[in-house]
Amino acid sequence: MKTAIVTDSTAYIPKDVRDRLRIRMIPLSVAFGGETYREEVDISAEQFFEKIKQHKELPTTSQPAVGEFVELFTSLREEGYDAVISIHLSSGISGTYQGALTAGNMVDGLNVYAYDSEISCMAQGFYAIEAAKMALDGKTPEEIIARIDEMKKTLRAYFMVDDLAHLQRGGRLTGAQAFIGGLLQIKPLLHFENKVIVPFEKIRTRKKAIKRIEELLAEDAAKGVPLKAAIIHANRPDEAEQWKQQLSSLYPNVEFSISYFGPVIATHLGEGALGLTWYQP
Numbered sequence: 001m002k003t004a005i006v007t008d009s010t011a012y013i014p015k016d017v018r019d020r021l022r023i024r025m026i027p028l029s030v031a032f033g034g035e036t037y038r039e040e041v042d043i044s045a046e047q048f049f050e051k052i053k054q055h056k057e058l059p060t061t062s063q064p065a066v067g068e069f070v071e072l073f074t075s076l077r078e079e080g081y082d083a084v085i086s087i088h089l090s091s092g093i094s095g096t097y098q099g100a101l102t103a104g105n106m107v108d109g110l111n112v113y114a115y116d117s118e119i120s121c122m123a124q125g126f127y128a129i130e131a132a133k134m135a136l137d138g139k140t141p142e143e144i145i146a147r148i149d150e151m152k153k154t155l156r157a158y159f160m161v162d163d164l165a166h167l168q169r170g171g172r173l174t175g176a177q178a179f180i181g182g183l184l185q186i187k188p189l190l191h192f193e194n195k196v197i198v199p200f201e202k203i204r205t206r207k208k209a210i211k212r213i214e215e216l217l218a219e220d221a222a223k224g225v226p227l228k229a230a231i232i233h234a235n236r237p238d239e240a241e242q243w244k245q246q247l248s249s250l251y252p253n254v255e256f257s258i259s260y261f262g263p264v265i266a267t268h269l270g271e272g273a274l275g276l277t278w279y280q281p
Contacts, residue, residue: 006086009040011125021132039263048263069103083111089120092195122230122259123277159275160209229278234261
């Protein structure tokens with residue numbers, strides 16, 4: 001059986017990695033006024049952060065149309081694929097997964113397995129990369145999904161934002177939680193729980209929030225097992241690199257990489273957001 005792996009742009013997997021592992025990407029979009037840009041296609045993270053400085057209002061974000069999924073799945077069937085595993089950002093913050101599910105039922109002659117990562121960014125990317133490696137090795141869709149389900153048990157992801165207003169405005173965090181954050185000037189640690197973004201702990205400063213993430217990593221790293229981790233940043237490449245060097249020297253059993261919050265997710269988190277995700281390979 002020939003299985004294709006699809007993910008959406010919010011996994012923020014570098015193009016060279018997608019090409020090498022044959023991961024197909026379907027983009028979400030950001031709109032500034034009347035102009036719409038497909039992230040990772042028409043607009044890069046760097047271009048987005050430049051553009052956002054020129055606009056007073058926050059951009060809006062949108063998921064791929066069902067027709068785009070149908071087109072992609074149909075082309076994969078015509079390329080000779082028997083099955084598709086389509087891995088997407090949490091259904092609790094976007095309808096993208098539902099779009100893949102709907103489109104999968106509209107394409108005959110192809111088994112489409114839509115998969116809700118229940119998360120986003122490189123945490124979602126980890127699933128797509130693992131799935132793609134297994135697909136290239138000829139594993140069945142059932143074997144691949146079982147492995148991703150297994151990964152979910154050890155995957156952790158925590159992030160912090162400089163300003164909760166973006167999340168509140170985009171409806172990704174409740175108004176009450178955002179109000180409390182603004183009132184106390186706290187930098188809460190956030191994570192995904194039951195597919196939505198919720199505060200993990202309320203912390204007063206950026207420095208303390210970063211330290212708390214390090215403590216959470218240390219709990220898993222202390223077990224001595226190999227881990228794969230990604231530092232994720234919103235237009236803070238130097239800070240991310242510095243953090244990576246610091247953590248790499250502390251935890252030789254952890255393989256660190258650097259990723260980023262691209263246009264769609266950065267619209268909701270704001271510039272300066274920083275996160276860390278890891279799992280046991």
